[in-house]
Amino acid sequence: MTSSLRSLSGGGGGFTWPWQYYFPPFFTVQVNSDTRAKQLEAWCRLVLDYHRAHKSYVLDISEAQSSQLFSNQDINRRLPPEGIDLVLKTLESRGNVEWQNSEKSRCLVMWRSPREWGELIYKWAQASGHGNSVCTLYELHSGEDTTEEEFCGIELWVLQRSIQALAREGKAELIPGDSADGSDAGVKFFS
Structure with a gap:
């Protein structure tokens, strides 16, 4: 077989x-x-x-x-x-x-490392005109602009770690939010 x-x-x-x-x-x-x-x-x-x-x-x-x-x-x-x-x-x-x-x-x-997820998200941000702008984690997770992306629906903890990986590389900044689950946190992507 x-x-x-x-x-x-x-x-x-x-x-x-x-x-x-x-x-x-x-x-x-x-x-x-x-x-x-x-x-x-x-x-x-x-x-x-x-x-x-x-x-x-x-x-x-x-x-x-x-x-x-x-x-x-x-x-x-x-x-x-x-x-x-x-x-x-x-x-x-x-x-x-x-x-x-x-x-x-x-x-x-983690079938992709946070760094690999971060790269996918960063490529999307650059291709979709989100460079030098702010999105919430909720928008990345559940937004209309991401429904066709592999990271749509990703677990919030993976998403947060992915953005942290991008931040370490100087490609993004994680902006803390007020909600308990962190879904209202923002991310600014750098071009």
Whole structure:
């Protein structure tokens, strides 16, 4: 089945499982270091692509093993907890996972780094004539001008970190707001 791809059933929004997802050894941590490295690379890509397709940013470890992501019912295989842990440690080392608590029971999954999101947002700002002007985070998140952009609907914490990354590069300035969630904060983009 190396050349076939299968779509996620039941509301997956066009997500396509990679061929490895239907290959039983994919769900067993490989002993050979070269094979394990390739396996981990495929798992990392799968986790990021899955969360991207679902616009999901949080992974609950207690639910992970039974989730469709780590358990393929079609071939009756599931990645064991130590395999999930290895994948998440690899993603953490790459900056794609950040733990929400010291128990490491929930993590934030970032299929793009805040810097990468910031670059997308900055390109949009420049192309749409928002250079040297101010937008609210709400406008970036939910505004009419951004409905076709990949960052539309992005989690507010990711958006804030993205603007902070732009600020560190001198491309934007985050202007604090008054609301508890920060959605009324502003951002000034520099040309």
